Every structure is written in C-alpha cells, then in structure tokens.
Amino acid sequence: SSIPLKSRETWKKFAVQKFDSKDSFENSFVRHVETTLARSLYNCDELAAYQATSETIRDNLITDWNKTQQKQTAKDQKRVYYFSLEFLMGRALDNALINTKTRDLVRDSVDDLGFNLEDLIQKEPDAALGNGGLGRLAACFVDSLSSGEYPAWGYGIRYQYGIFAQKIIDGYQVETPDYWLKFNNPWEIARNEIQIPIDFYGYVEHTKNDNGVKKSNWIGGERVIATAFDFPVPGYDTKNVNNLRLWSAQPTTEFDFAKFNSGDYQNSVQDQQRAETITAVLYPNDNFDSGKELRLKQQYFWVAASLHDIIRRFKKSKRPWSEFTDQVAIQLNDTHPTIAIVELQRILVDLEGLPWDQAWSIVTNTFGYTNHTVLPEALEKWPVELFQRLLPRHLEIIYDINLFFLQTVEKQFPKDRELLSRVSVIEESQPRQIRMAYLAIIGSHKVNGVAELHSELIKTTIFKDFVKIYGVSKFTNVTNGITPRRWLKQANPELAELIESKLGSDAYLKDLTLLKKLEEYADDSDFVKKWAQVKTNNKARLIGLIKRLTNIEIPNPEALFDIQVKRIHEYKRQQLNIFGVIHRYLQIKKASPEERKSFAPKVSIFGGKSAPGYYAAKLIIKLINSVAETINNDPDVGDLLKVVFIPDYNVSKAEIIAPASDLSEHISTAGTEASGTSNMKFVLNGGLIIGTVDGANVEITREIGEENIFLFGNLSENVEEIRYSHRYNGYQLPESLEEVISAIEANKFGDGNEFRQLVESIKYHGDHYLVGDDFESYLKAQELVDESFKDTKEWVKKSILSVANSGFFSSDRAINEYAEGIWNVESINT
C-alpha cells in the first residue's frame, strides 16, 4: 500500500511540518479550534483551548511517531513488547511539553491567544487505567523505553472506565465511575481499520493429517473484535516516539442469523452488545486476585490481540520461525498476561504446524516474567472448569506443558512425589485450580523480582522449588525505578531549576546519577536556603489543594508535613500510622499548656483508595477521617496537630503531594511490600523517609546512607516466627497501643463500636501484620524525626544528600537492566 515512485515528489513537497515557533503553533492552534473542534474565537472556552493545544502537540508527536516506526522497521532489530493489564499514565499534555522541550514556547503562545497554560493543563482528565504501583511502573517504563530510544511497544486494554473516583462522604469511601472519555481524547489515535477477531468458548476437534500426525483445532463459540487505539509516547529530548497500543472490544458485524430468523431479534442484538463489556472497566483490586470470569476474558482478549499483531509484524519480514526470538522479546507484567505463553504455543503448533518442542523453545525464549508480590491472596489461580469452558484448547495445552515439565522434574528428582505435587501447574484442590505464577515461570527464560529483598524472598519462599529445578540463574532482580521527567521536572519545576543552576544543564534528566554533584552544596548556606524555600513553596501549593478538596485550613506551613499516600491495605499499615497519630494526640492532651510548647507542630496527611470490597481497608479510611474530625476541632490541640485525608488520590495529585513532604511513611510489615515506588518519588523530591526494612527501602538506605532515613521495626526474616508465636504462645500489645485502643473504644473518635473488627484483628486474631510488635519502635523513630526536624540546617542537609544519591532509582536504569539482562535488546542508535 505504498505510493508509486512517480508520485512521491508531490508527497514530499507537502510533508507535514512540525510547529517550531510561536507563529506556527498559533496557526495550528487556531486551525484546530476552527476545524477539528468546529468552534471560533467567540466560542472557545478553556476545555476547547486545552484540546486545540493538545491537538497541536499531538500533530508533532504523530509526525515523529511515524518516522520512529519507519526507522525501526528499516533497522529491523529486536523489539520489546511490554504486556501490562494496567498503564497508570496520568495526564499527557504537560509531560509531552516537557519531553519535547516545547513548554516555554507553548506557554507564551497560549498566553498570546488569551489563555493560561497552567489552567489548560488542569482541564485534562487523568488516564487512570491502573490501580497503583504496578500500573504506574508500566507508565514509567514506557517513558524510559522511549527516552532510551529502545524499539518498544506497550500493549494493554483501553478501559472505558479507569480506577473509580473516590468520594469521602461522612468519612466513608464512596466509589463513583471514572468515565474518562467523556470528551474527545486528543491523545489517542483510533485504528478502526485494525480489526482482530478473538474467539471464546466452543470446542476442540481432534483429527489426523495425511501422515497420521495428530492435529487439534479449536472451534470458537463466541467472537468479538479487537480494535486498536494508539497512544504516542514521546521520549525526553529525542525524536523517538514509541507506541502504546490499547485494545478495545467491539461486537462482530456478523449477526446471529439463526436467532434473527427465529424472531429473536432483541436477543441477537443484545449478544452483540455484550462484547463491549469485555473492555468496559478496570478491576479495582490491588494485590488481590478476585478470580472473576470477565477478568479472564479481558486477559485472553488483550493477549490474543497483541500476539496476533506481533506475529503479523514478524511475518512481514519473511523470516523463518527460528528467528522469532531474534526479533521479539515479551515482558509479562505480573501473571495477568500469562495466557500469552499458551496462546503462542497454540499458534505455533496448531496453526503454524511446528513440532511441539521447537515451538516450546521459541515460547520460553520469548517471554520474561516479573513478579510483584508474595502475598498468597494476590497470586492468580483459575478454576480448571472455567478454562475448560472459556478456552478449551488452552486447557489441553496447559495439561501438556505441565506433563512434560513434571516428566523432567521426575527424571531430575526421582520418586519425590511431594515435589511433583508442589510444583504442578494444577493444584489438586476442590475445585482444581491453575497456578498462573508456576505457568509463567515454566514458560519464561527469566523471572525477576522488583527489589533486592523481594527477589531474594521469592527464591527462598514461594518459588523455592523452582530454584532447585531450574537453578538460581533463571531468577534475577531488577529494582524498580521512576521517571525523573514526570517525578522531578514536571512535578517539581522549582527544584529542577535549582538543581539545573548548579549542575549546569538538564543532562541529569537522562542520567540521574549526575545528581551526585549536589553533595558539594550540602553545606553551602545560600543553596541550603534556596532548597528550603522550594520545599516551603511546594508545601504552600499542597495547602491550597487541601483547602480546595477538604476545606481544612493548615494554619502553619512551617509544621512538619508527614505524608502517607498509597493504596489502603492492611499490609501497608495505615492503621499503624493513624494509631501513632492518636498516641500523639493523647500525649498533647495530657500535657500542660507549658509542656505543649515543646511539641513540634505536625500535619499528618493520608490519601489512597481501598478496593470497593475490602471491608477492613474501608474501616481504616473511616477511622482516619473520624480521628481527623476530633483532632482538628479540639481547641486544646490548636496548630500542634492537623490530620487530613485527601480524597481521590491519583497521579496528578501525587505530582503536587510528592514535592511537599518533609517526611513520608513506607511502613509495610517487613517482607510484604515487594518494592514500593512512592518511596523513590518522595526521596527524589527532597523528603525524608520513615520506613521498615522492606522492599526498595533497603536499597534507598544503602544509596543515601542510614543516617538519612528513619528505619524501625522487625526484620522480614523474623516475621514468620513472630506470627507463629502469636498463634501458639499468645501475645501482649504494648501499653502505649492499649491506651490508643482504649481511646477508640471510649468513643473519642466517634462510635468506637464501629472499629471493633479493626481492633479485634490486632488484639485477638493474631495481629497478622505485627502492628503491636512494631508500635513502640515506630514511636521511637517518630521521636527521632521530631528531634531531627528541630535542627533545620541538619534536616535540609539530609534532604540534599538524599536527592544527590537517589540517581539509582531512575526507571532509565531499570530499563537498561531489563534490556541487557533479560531482553537482549539494543537502543536504536547503538
């Protein structure tokens, strides 16, 4: 479908020009207002101006996107495909302005046109197609893949509803739908011409070919169409623009004529409509597997469409199948896309006619699997019966994969029946279940955890047997990272500017280790003063957000801002934090007016969503709000303590919150938080951390120095024996925590009865998350924080040194490690 040579000169004459001046920007802006939006200068509000601005930027991105794809096709090197059921992208406009370095020009231009850029940026709804860390990691990774000029695509689902919007009503979380596509979305390109049929249900036909070789053929029973939406992903300071392709489900245009002719028109149309429900809504659970049929349908739909696309691209190159793994690397973001392993094996064996072993070697060399959790309730399992109905041929293939795997294990460890049943992909439970993590390990050439401690833990706990079988080299670590473009330059422009003034350029945004040079200024009093001023300004910005969202006034911007924002989960222990706040409150109440003067003023800030069906997490939200209500209205407390719950925590709010912390909390029970990434965001923005020895906190400590972090609590190696001891020897909560619980029970924070379950799980039901065991140590660490904060100069010095040594936590570094150690892929310019 390419244009004949004789016409190409004409094309080239009119090749699209990118805007590169105020004139050319304004020209394009007005054209988009008048044509794309069909409006005029008499009828252009901020939303329209946001859209015309975005359309203009988008034109530039698409121009570069096209060239990038041509260049990558011409070079024909190995590509990476990042499969993720979640991409928590947030807003696109500001990020595109920063990455393409057009922000100043665009600010001046929209000013000319009668608008304020900051206001236009706020008009964009977040693309919130993810739950938390896992989805945001995928978003940081596609930014780094583009910035590092890797030939890479992201593949996911274009949900019509992202993570729900959270309202707080009477202190309770109330979920409302996030219909983010209400207005035209300038950041997506609908590829309606791409229509991939995806089948479900049906049955398998077993036949033999002319040579007597067995053949299997899946006849699907229900068909939907996958259509593509492309999101251009611009790299920083490069013309490289990669593609994020998200799939949307459509009904087939074929009609059920049997039903139609039998007079059942209504039902035959309704069946078609059901197709759209597949990509309607993101499942709102973080670190939890709910096992719903529609979720499995989402997974297969997305994975089958993506593989179809990848194989079509591969076939264009006319290479033999033996070269597939020189061309394609696929990374599985958690087990959610594990069915891709089975689907590729099915395509190669059933449709392409490859022998099983050859197909299986292609499959295993193609995939890499990233694990994000050790929590048992989060490990995916699917009932065999469900697979039998929904994907009958895939079930057969899983049985065969498992059979061949168990045969090799049997050879290696003869007569160890226990081992065979432990590592079998099929769990012989009632009902029988398929263990997706085991399938992912067996079908991949590398398995990685997301922080050092976590990667060690998976080798010694949940995947121990597989280390014995495959050897330790199959298991590796890639510590998570975050993109400094969004999380420093975009979120904290003042700090970025101050840093640039000392480093002499913005090169640190591509090589974050250059921040190291800031160490030289940790004692420079002028620099220290400016550094502190930036923090104060960012706190003022957050005070404004809090006032707008909650109507709570923060009277004292000098107070210590202590922040915990992340999904609400018992393992993340927001309950420990709020109990600490209550303890502080009780101390203030007990103190005389004279003694009260010695308390350091503090603002305790929370934010985060609970899964809609997670009762305990919802109770924690209610408790935080009830405590806030009491404390904020107690005249004895005054400015000494304020408690805030910021509703609807999301990416765009995180951009305001992360730069404003003095202290942030990363206090999971040791061994439960695989990595954490907000810890990295807060450190990079000059906040100090209070945390447990868990996830990436360990490496943060190593990088920034233990004198710059407030660690506390039991170590992960002791957690199991403590739990065991709780169960068999009983346990006693510390006095300090008993006092806190008594205050709750005495209705000091609304009806104490309401929080009974929360209290009882700690007091009587084993205290699984070790809140009691870590409480005193937590209070001690908080005392050290108070002490430390009094010495402003020392505190700011810690802040500067932390930022200077946080370069390791760039997602650019993480992506380079994946590229070299797992994908064997090179940047396009090497």
Ligand code: T68
């Ligand atoms: C997070 N996992 C980890 N899961 O909890 C966090 N789960 O420690 C880590 O830093 C981050 O991944 C990135 O590696 C999640 O966010 C989910 O959101 C999730 C979603 C669906 C099902 C299970």
